[in-house]
Amino acid sequence: MKKKEKLKNQWQYHLMLLPGFLAVLIFCYIPMYGLIIAFENYNVGAGFASPWVGLANFKYLFNQPTFLRTITNTLFIAIWKLALGIVVPVTIALLLNEMKSSKITRFYQTLIYIPNFLSWVIMAGVLMDILATDGAVNSILASLGLAPINFLGSSKIFPWTMIWSDVWKGFGYGTIVYLAALTGMDPALYESADVDGASRWVKITKITLPLLMPTIILMLILSLGNVLNAGFDQIYNLYSPVVYETGDVIDTYVYRLGIQQAQYSVGTAVGLFKSVVSAILIAVSYVLADRLAGYRIF
Amino acid sequence: MKKTRYTAFDFFLVIFLGIICITCVLPFVHLLAVSFSSNAAVSAGKVGFIPVDFTLASYDYVLKGGKFLRAMGISILRVVLGTLLNLALMVLTAYPLSKDELRFRKVYVVFFVITMLFSGGMIPTYLLVSKLGLKNNILALILPGALPVYNMIILMNFIRGLPREIEEAAWIDGATPFQTLSMVIFPLLGPSLATVGLFSMVGHWNDWFSGLIYMSNPDMYPLQTYLQTLLVNFEQLLQSSGNGADIMAILSKMNARTGRAAQLFLGALPIMMVYPFLQKYFTKGLTLGSVKG
Numbered sequence: 302m303k304k305k306e307k308l309k310n311q312w313q314y315h316l317m318l319l320p321g322f323l324a325v326l327i328f329c330y331i332p333m334y335g336l337i338i339a340f341e342n343y344n345v346g347a348g349f350a351s352p353w354v355g356l357a358n359f360k361y362l363f364n365q366p367t368f369l370r371t372i373t374n375t376l377f378i379a380i381w382k383l384a385l386g387i388v389v390p391v392t393i394a395l396l397l398n399e400m401k402s403s404k405i406t407r408f409y410q411t412l413i414y415i416p417n418f419l420s421w422v423i424m425a426g427v428l429m430d431i432l433a434t435d436g437a438v439n440s441i442l443a444s445l446g447l448a449p450i451n452f453l454g455s456s457k458i459f460p461w462t463m464i465w466s467d468v469w470k471g472f473g474y475g476t477i478v479y480l481a482a483l484t485g486m487d488p489a490l491y492e493s494a495d496v497d498g499a500s501r502w503v504k505i506t507k508i509t510l511p512l513l514m515p516t517i518i519l520m521l522i523l524s525l526g527n528v529l530n531a532g533f534d535q536i537y538n539l540y541s542p543v544v545y546e547t548g549d550v551i552d553t554y555v556y557r558l559g560i561q562q563a564q565y566s567v568g569t570a571v572g573l574f575k576s577v578v579s580a581i582l583i584a585v586s587y588v589l590a591d592r593l594a595g596y597r598i599f
Numbered sequence: 600m601k602k603t604r605y606t607a608f609d610f611f612l613v614i615f616l617g618i619i620c621i622t623c624v625l626p627f628v629h630l631l632a633v634s635f636s637s638n639a640a641v642s643a644g645k646v647g648f649i650p651v652d653f654t655l656a657s658y659d660y661v662l663k664g665g666k667f668l669r670a671m672g673i674s675i676l677r678v679v680l681g682t683l684l685n686l687a688l689m690v691l692t693a694y695p696l697s698k699d700e701l702r703f704r705k706v707y708v709v710f711f712v713i714t715m716l717f718s719g720g721m722i723p724t725y726l727l728v729s730k731l732g733l734k735n736n737i738l739a740l741i742l743p744g745a746l747p748v749y750n751m752i753i754l755m756n757f758i759r760g761l762p763r764e765i766e767e768a769a770w771i772d773g774a775t776p777f778q779t780l781s782m783v784i785f786p787l788l789g790p791s792l793a794t795v796g797l798f799s800m801v802g803h804w805n806d807w808f809s810g811l812i813y814m815s816n817p818d819m820y821p822l823q824t825y826l827q828t829l830l831v832n833f834e835q836l837l838q839s840s841g842n843g844a845d846i847m848a849i850l851s852k853m854n855a856r857t858g859r860a861a862q863l864f865l866g867a868l869p870i871m872m873v874y875p876f877l878q879k880y881f882t883k884g885l886t887l888g889s890v891k892g
Contacts, residue, residue, distance in 0.1 A: 321692035332719025420805035572720035
């Protein structure tokens with residue numbers, strides 16, 4: 302009633318939306334339509350309207366042992382990253398919260414947040430230098446009398462190098478999120494625990510951790526959509542054919558097959574498989590985030 | 600006030616956390632030290648966290664070559680154009696979508712949100728950009744991500760939180776929607792624009808992958824893509840950087856490790872310089888995005 306007349310000049314709002322609408326239509330929706338080439342035999346002349354081959358590309362893929370191992374590699378690396386990406390920041394946040402000097406806490410926060418903003422190219426350069434067989438880390442190990450570790454060249458160790466270096470790069474962000482959640486807490490809870498003579502350990506496990514739970518659940522749910530993202534930027538810049546057996550993941554496979562070898566249709570078939578699974582996971586995680594943690598982004 | 604009492608556990612905490620936090624920066628300090636050290640000192644493994652046999656040879660080599668600076672120029676241009684385009688489209692899209700009475704608002708929102716759930720992925724996007732003739736064009740680095748949908752929604756939620764009376768006053772004075780946006784709403788967006796703007800800047804600066812796939816001419820590489828190629832082939836590049844005598848002169852002072860370290864450090868420098876702002880606004884951004892209730 303009243304609202305209708307309030308919003309005059311409706312067409313001007315639609316005009317404002319036009320540039321963003323077109324940008325998304327062209328660069329998001331046309332590629333979505335382009336996924337159709339997963340069912341075609343793509344050739345450059347015909348473009349997205351190439352000859353139809355049905356599920357042939359998928360059949361070919363699922364007969365490739367090199368493809369199947371990328372799924373297990375991806376899940377292994379991504380799930381460990383997800384788990385440690387929660388455990389480590391929560392632990393550090395709880396410990397930082399226990400510190401009595403807020404100046405030192407703030408200084409520490411400043412340090413741990415830095416790697417988060419640097420690109421994986423820079424980080425890969427740094428890691429290649431310090432993790433080399435003659436690099437800084439191995440010379441420290443040698444001075445401690447330990448055997449050298451081939452962090453990047455051994456297929457047994459490579460996934461763990463990826464997992465821990467990712468945790469190292471990203472834990473600052475998580476820590477800040479959890480600390481932000483902790484600053485909003487009611488000090489009265491701790492005071493009454495003090496009156497009851499509760500120990501520090503009891504206060505952490507019985508008060509702080511339960512209060513953090515909603516945030517932890519939220520972060521966990523929101524990272525669900527990443528179960529098929531093992532981290533292309535990181536792995537592509539650090540892997541090599543020697544570690545493909547355990548280090549080749551879906552995204553690196555798509556890149557090599559689709560872009561480097563120009564097998565567009567097969568590469569897109571992998572991409573489509575991944576997009577569908579991820580979209581379902583993201584949709585489920587948004588619903589869960591709303592139901593369990595009361596968090597909505599729109 | 601009670602006097603704080605320190606137990607052994609407190610000292611343990613300070614030291615234990617200190618070690619963990621220091622590991623976040625020590626590798627970079629080491630890299631910096633390597634970049635300022637001589638070939639001989641680095642090859643002998645003498646460099647820890649302080650430059651040994653101090654020399655600027657690596658930086659001299661990097662900055663004289665021209666390729667590094669050209670790549671940096673492309674990156675700077677890309678950050679400026681890309682961020683401005685992102686901000687313009689985010690504001691222009693977020694403002695109308697913040698109005699509940701907008702006709703077809705639900706349709707628009709669904710249209711944008713779907714792109715957060717589902718995407719065409721790497722190859723169809725690559726084929727489209729190629730087909731549009733954007734390869735080796737800086738637009739290929741800017742247009743595909745012209746509207747960051749997630750950040751636009753953060754901005755939309757922020758605008759929804761502004762008191763409506765401000766706009767109503769402008770409407771009564773006869774302001775059109777465009778005038779209301781530019782003169783009333785836009786000036787109020789300060790901190791939230793800074794947040795999403797910084798997200799965009801860091802994203803554009805750090806992106807190396809679009810440069811790799813959309814630029815077939817290495818002269819068009821943005822800095823991070825250029826650095827990425829150095830991770831693989833800086834050794835050869837160094838070997839082929841002049842005639843025999845030149846190379847001998849260069850290699851007497853620096854090597855691939857010191858040269859690469861210098862370039863990585865220079866590539867990280869702009870991020871380090873805006874880091875204080877990043878820290879301030881990224882923490883703010885955490886709370887900006889959520890809707891209450």
